[in-house]
Amino acid sequence: MPQLIFGLVFLLVLTRFIWPLELPLSIKVAVAALVLVALQFHRWNKLSSGSIFSPEFPRPVVILFNWAFGTVVLLALLQLALDVGLLFAALIHGGIVGAPDGVRYGLAAFAMLAAAIGVQQAIRVPPLREIEVGISGLPRQFDGYTILQLTDLHISRLFPQSWARAVVERSNRLAVDLIAITGDLIDGTPEARRADVEPLQDLQATDGVHVISGNHEYIFGYGIWMARYAALGLRSLENTHIVLDRDGAKLVIAGITDRASRHNGHPVRDLAAILEAAPNGAPVILLDHQPSDARHAAKLGVALQLSGHTHGGLIRGIDRLAARANAGYVSGRYDVGGMTLYVNNGTALWPGFALRLGRPSELTRITLRRADGG
Numbered sequence: 001m002p003q004l005i006f007g008l009v010f011l012l013v014l015t016r017f018i019w020p021l022e023l024p025l026s027i028k029v030a031v032a033a034l035v036l037v038a039l040q041f042h043r044w045n046k047l048s049s050g051s052i053f054s055p056e057f058p059r060p061v062v063i064l065f066n067w068a069f070g071t072v073v074l075l076a077l078l079q080l081a082l083d084v085g086l087l088f089a090a091l092i093h094g095g096i097v098g099a100p101d102g103v104r105y106g107l108a109a110f111a112m113l114a115a116a117i118g119v120q121q122a123i124r125v126p127p128l129r130e131i132e133v134g135i136s137g138l139p140r141q142f143d144g145y146t147i148l149q150l151t152d153l154h155i156s157r158l159f160p161q162s163w164a165r166a167v168v169e170r171s172n173r174l175a176v177d178l179i180a181i182t183g184d185l186i187d188g189t190p191e192a193r194r195a196d197v198e199p200l201q202d203l204q205a206t207d208g209v210h211v212i213s214g215n216h217e218y219i220f221g222y223g224i225w226m227a228r229y230a231a232l233g234l235r236s237l238e239n240t241h242i243v244l245d246r247d248g249a250k251l252v253i254a255g256i257t258d259r260a261s262r263h264n265g266h267p268v269r270d271l272a273a274i275l276e277a278a279p280n281g282a283p284v285i286l287l288d289h290q291p292s293d294a295r296h297a298a299k300l301g302v303a304l305q306l307s308g309h310t311h312g313g314l315i316r317g318i319d320r321l322a323a324r325a326n327a328g329y330v331s332g333r334y335d336v337g338g339m340t341l342y343v344n345n346g347t348a349l350w351p352g353f354a355l356r357l358g359r360p361s362e363l364t365r366i367t368l369r370r371a372d373g374g
Contacts, residue, residue: 006039006040009039009072009073009076010035010036010039012076012079012080013035013072013075013076013079014032014035016079016083017075017079017104017107017108018031018032018035020098020099020101020104021101021104022101034068035072037068038065038068038069038071038072039069039072041055041065041066041068041069041352042352044057044065045352049188049192051219051220052352053187053216053219053220053350053352054156054157054187054188054189054192054220054351055156055157055158055351055352056157056188056192057157058157059157059158059160062157062158062351062354063119063123063158063354066119066122066158066351066353066354066355067112067115067116067119068115069353070114070115070118070119070353070354070355071108071111071112071115072111073355074110074111074114074115075107075108075111077318078107078110078111079104079107082099082103082104082107086098086099114357115355117357118315118355118356118357119354119355121356121357121360121361122348122349122354122355122356122361123158123159123163123348123354124361125163125166125167125170126167126347126348126360126361126362126363127360127361127362127363128170128174128362128363128364128365129362129363129364129365130365130367131333131342131364131365131366131367132366132367132368132369133304133333133340133342133366133367133368133369134340134369134370134371135283135303135304135340135368135369135370135371136283136303136371137281137283137303137371138251138283138303138368138369138370138371139246139249139250139251140249140370141246141247141249142244142246142249142251142283142368143368143369143370144367144368144369145177145178145251145367145368146174146176146177146178146365146366146367146368147176147177147178147179147180147285147306147365147366147368148171148174148176148178148179148180148205148363148364148365148366149179149180149181149182149306149308149342149344149364149366150167150171150179150180150181150182150347150363150364151181151182151183151184151214151289151306151307151308151309151344151346151347152182152183152184152214152308152309152311152344152346152347152348152349152350153167153181153184153185153186153347153348154184154185154186154187154216154348154349154350154351155185155186155187155188155193155196155197155348156186156187156188156193156196156351157188157351158348158351158354159196159348159351160196161195161196161198161199163348164196164197164198164199164200165199165202167199167347167363168199168200168202168203170363171203171363172202172203172204174363174365176205176206176365177205177206177207178205178206178207178208178209178210178244178253179203179205179208179209179210180210180211180253180287180306181209181210181211181212181234182212182214182287182288182289182306182307182308182344183211183212183213183214183215183216183217183258183289183308183309184214184215184216184217184289184308184309184350185197185200185211185214185216185217185225185229186216186217186220186225187216187220187350187351188220189220189221190220190221190224190225190228197228197232198232200229200232200234201232201233203233203234207244208235209233209234209235210234210235210236210237210242210253210255210287211229211234211235211236211237211255212236212237212238212255212256212257212258212287212288212289213225213226213238213257213258213260213261213289214258214260214289214290214308214309215258215259215260215289215290215309216350217258218258218260218261222261222266226238236255237253237254237255237287238255238256238257239255239256239257239267239269239270239274240254240255240274241253241254241255241274241275241277241278241284242254243278243279243282250279250282251282251283251285252275252278252279252282252283252284252285253284253285253287254271254274254275254278254284254285254286254287254302255274255286255287255288256269256271256274256286256287256288257269258288258289258290259289259290259292259293269293271286271293271296271297271300271302272300275300275301275302283303283304284301284302284303284304285302285303285304285305285306286302286304286305286306287305287306288305288306288307289307289308289309290307290309290326291305291307291309291310291326291327291329291341291343292326292327292329293327294307294327294329294334294336294339294341295327295336295337297336297339298336298337298338298339298341299337302339303339303340304339304340304341304342304366304368305336305339305340305341305342306342306344306366307329307341307342307343307344308343308344308346309326309343310322310323310326310329310330310331310343310345310346311345311346311349311350311356311359312330312331312343312344312345312346312356312359312360313330313331313359314349314353314355314356314357314359315355315356315357315358315359316357316358316359317358319331319359326343329341329343330343331343331345331359342364342366344362344364345359345360345361345362346361346362347361347362347363348361349361
């Protein structure tokens with residue numbers, strides 16, 4: 001299916017952008033070849049590592065491919081919008097309306113610039129985002145409790161050891177009570193990412209660093225990676241919960257395996273069983289990589305669910321495509337049957353389409369507050 005989509009993108013750019021230009025045939029062929037090479041980015045990734053999810057080229061090459069791929073995709077969208085405009089103009093004027101070469105060159109320049117900005121926004125060390133969440137029944141001992149959510153780090157050639165170290169240093173300066181990592185920490189095998197993940201062992205929080213899996217852990221060896229995280233001092237919350245105690249007041253932090261576990265022979269996701277032994281009346285914060293099952297969590301009395309996976313939809317305006325695949329949840333805060341769902345845009349994102357426009361990455365510090373009547 002992806003190759004079919006990319007093929008349609010290539011045909012659109014070839015027939016509606018390249019071919020109408022007043023250029024020598026040799027130049028048109030050369031430009032078409034470059035577009036085709038850019039659109040085969042994921043095929044080159046597979047040749048480099050055996051997986052489309054883990055490009056193992058030098059980082060500048062991965063950045064260049066993401067820029068070229070993003071440029072072509074944005075150009076196709078812009079050309080499609082131009083064609084729709086030309087169609088309406090033809091209907092109004094009663095005849096064929098064309099666009100001069102200058103318009104097409106302008107679209108290409110805009111796509112190249114937007115892709116460059118988008119890649120830069122995607123690969124930076126993310127800025128801090130502060131949110132407060134009111135929780136009914138939150139004990140006063142936990143009013144002001146802080147959680148740093150990291151998610152979708154996708155540590156890889158694009159987000160290597162130096163990037164991971166910068167994220168860790170910025171995270172530790174926040175001095176939060178607890179760090180929650182909600183899946184998709186890596187892209188690549190343990191051998192390929194051995195040095196890149198080492199900075200994670202330096203993460204520090206009063207009540208520890210807790211981790212759950214995302215769907216990408218299942219791509220690259222779930223058991224091996226969860227064992228590696230444990231060796232780095234990250235405490236697994238897979239299908240379990242912990243109880244935090246402050247002078248007798250209790251707060252539950254629970255975690256569940258990713259939805260991908262349903263297709264990989266792993267234990268069935270059973271949130272009710274996870275919460276069965278939790279103290280009665282204690283607010284529950286759930287870590288679940290994908291937001292799709294939020295309504296089920298709300299029915300079971302979860303107060304706050306922290307998720308990622310969507311990358312915020314990447315580009316404002318077409319983010320609804322990601323929402324459709326995630327039960328309507330794509331970015332930010334949602335009220336789901338009285339439960340607060342927070343869908344994090346991601347600390348990083350998949351290196352196969354590293355582009356952000358209007359959906360910035362984030363280090364997310366969440367401060368818990370007592371809601372009215374808490």
